[in-house]
Amino acid sequence: MHDKQTRMPHATDVLSHVRFALLDQSTLNGLLQTDMGLVESCRQLILEAMAYHSYPSEMKQGIDWPRSKPRTKMEKKAWLAFTEDEIWIFTPSGWEQMEVTHGSIGAATAVGNVLYVMLEFMSAFKSYDPIENIWNDLPLPPECGYRPRTPQMTSVGTRLFLVQGTDSSKSRVCCYDICEGQWTLLPTLSRYSAQVSLASCEGVVFAIGGEVKVSGYNMGEQEKCVPTSVVETFFPPNNSWEAVAPTVHPHSEATAMVQGDIIYIAGGKTFKDGQITSSTIVEMCRAGQPVTMKASPWSVVPQPLCVHKFASKVAVIDRKAYFLLGGQMHFTGKFVDSHTSEEDVDAMSYSFHKDIPYEVKVCATLAMPRSGDCGVPASHGLRGVPQ
Template sequence: MDLKTNLSSSSQDSISTGSSSGIGGSENISRDFSRLSLFSSGSQEEQFRCEGHAEYSLSCMKRYLQTEELCDVVLIAGNNGKRVPAHRLVLSAASEYFSAMFTGSLRESGEPEITLRDVNGDVLQAVVNYCYSGTIEIREDNVEVLLATACLMQLRKVVEACSRFLAQQLHPSNCLGIAVFAEHQSCSSLLQEANAFTSLHFMQVICNQEFLQLSEDQIASLLSSDELNVTSEENIFHALMSWIEHEPETRRPHLPRLLQLVKLPLLEPSFLVDHVENLVGTNPECQKLIMEAMKWHLLTERRQHMVSVRTRPRKATLGRLLVVGGMDKNKGATTIESYDPRCDHWSTAHHMNGRRLQFGIALMGDKLLVVGGRDGLKTLNTMECLDLETGTWTLLSPMNTYRHGLGVAVLGGPLYAVGGHDGWSYLNTVERYDPITRSWNYVTAMQSQRCSAGVAVLNGKLYAVGGRDGASCLRTVECYDPHTNKWTMCASMARRRGGVGVAVANGFLYAFGGQDAPANNPAASRFDCVERYDPGTDSWTTVTMLSTKRDTVAVCLFGDRLVAIGGYDGSHYLRSVEQYDPITNEWTILASLLTGRAGACVVPVNNSNKVINQTN
């Protein structure tokens, strides 16, 4: 029977038992109900949701907990015997630990009382209350015990909250202890933050008692990190020796193992003699490490065979990169960008005095020299000097020849300006600047005219690689010996390269990118290929290519890696930056420049130069 018929029948029965004098009579009412349709012919549904139902239900359960009604288990804290009643269902819903305990085949699943070893009673009560309310109080005096208990009971949100609380308390005096605690509790996020804090504030950390109390394995783990924020490897050596001398009798036997973690080849020879050798004594293993470092300094031509983890600098000891000027979408960048390898970040450090294109740069002490180029209208012979400490510019002695597209390098003490274009013709002339007399003088000219060649110093000689001679791009290479004042030809590259980037690493010369357009055809073929020159065999070989084609790319050695910056791919001025590892023959991507630019110049600046950022 349907609802309509049921209603009609029920109404008729009930009315017939009452008075028959109602309006319309019982028959009329019955007839009216029988015609009434309560629903349309289509099917309808409604999903009702009571707002706050879950919260209200949990609050009711909490009241039952407070009055100990319907509780079906008692948790006993092994630390002090405190008894905490609870409901298995609520605990299982909030914690995977309790869910596994009560729903599995464990012995505790049916026991009315369960003892939890090494659990604090007050914290146990707080954790149980959290299962009902979702709130818990975190304080300095309970956070460590609470975090350990939350880890045990797999209360992920509580673990995260405690980790954030401890991360906010990090200080050079406690970060090592927090890191050890986080590792013990398997709190990866807190461990990562504590280690990052320790690395950043390393110089303050080593002044605290926690550092001196580290175990041999703990200090070994700390000193092996390449993330430590130190200006020099000297800081690492002094930190190690302070730890050794805190308990010399028991710790000196560990010195040979721990000294391996100090990158001795990156220390100055004078420091090795005056400090390291005097302090480490005559231990043969330590002396072997000192000898390895000395060979690194003395036998530079053999460095490619001596590369190890000790010759790879920590990020903070690299200093910074400065990228200067270049052509951008506004027809000339005037900013100098600075790269910080610790945070993989570029920022604006300085501004040039004006637009200058196709120039050369060099670093002499804390002075950045910008040489020649063109201002968009005319070729220049001027040389400007930026004092990196004060951020001020001054004019120095001009070159004898106006040059743009020149190559610049420091060989010994003097600065060399190689080739280029004077606004009328391609040049093979070379002149040398003496920083003592502050004067320019010509040296022997190259055998070829070269503009936009790559220029670098390798094994005490000046190399000029590729470039353009007016008719075409060049494959040829020549090198200058300052002792004989002569240029000699070397093996040619496999490709013609104008706008080539050149840098030196581990006794090899590298040529990056470039283009080979003939003078009468501006449609250049741009390159992503990289060639390596071995002066020992006077030969070139091809290594792993760049990730993108780059003409007029800026390159330099930064630490033990070669960095390729910006350039032009035929359509765009590039912001992209990548670094090459000569040992693994692999490229990795670094943070992009703030401004895409081609024909920029780059120079590494070590930590002894206090670069003052002159930002926007």
């Protein structure tokens, strides 16, 4: 029988064998907010891994950092794209189809190197471990008898947060504890929030923008949904949503990216002069300390004129060109400066988006095993999502 009091003194010794440096910074930040962050020896293991992430990539390869070497030989992280019924992987020669799925994926997020996916209409919830190359069935959220709209998912540590738009004026929120294997209903967002963008930063969940219902839209009587600039945060220990500084412009269906303590949002749609249009706006916000639950004001990141035409596909941050696809921003080594032309950006965009179907639902980034390891080919190891 599980005896927490007897086993707890051995936690540090057990955790010393866990390769925390292989986890992403968001996951490590989330672990600091759990009970592990309260035990000094465990906290030091997490901080050790966070220090490893502070080094540039080229330096990481040349230092012998504790708990940073994978037990299995892995390829560099690969981009996976999920369309209506297919899975694609990005290779040096472009996108290649891997498998045909048996269900359309509505939301996905990676924790460590495990992918968690929610199929559309909440028909199934699954996880995928590239080492084992197996999809595992997981329990569905409670009260799942209806068809929620546009689910969105992010993670804080080992907890997944799922926001589901419904036909009501509010959106339902659930939390899945990976360690416990259980779902918990959380307080709802105070607004209808289909097409909301979720981001996890500094142990806090950010719900950015989305759509809100308004009446009298465009001189009509029928209720419509338009993009909003509202931002709400959820700090797990407080178990409540709090409104923080709104974005400068409305956003829906946008892509969020977290770098350190900065959140960027780009793409999607905006609402201007009574019209819903494609957004050419990139905004950023530096998140505050988790204790205060406050965020600094959002500011607009100026975009070069050469990328305005490609705002739904390209965002420029610190001269780096990021390609927007499936809810992720991908930097592929391209830079934009005053000499870059629209033709250059068009060529960049084409080289990244070629061969991939237009309707990409979600993207995820995983480290895939090298060819021959665990019997899994590197470029075609992912099996289709079972029904």
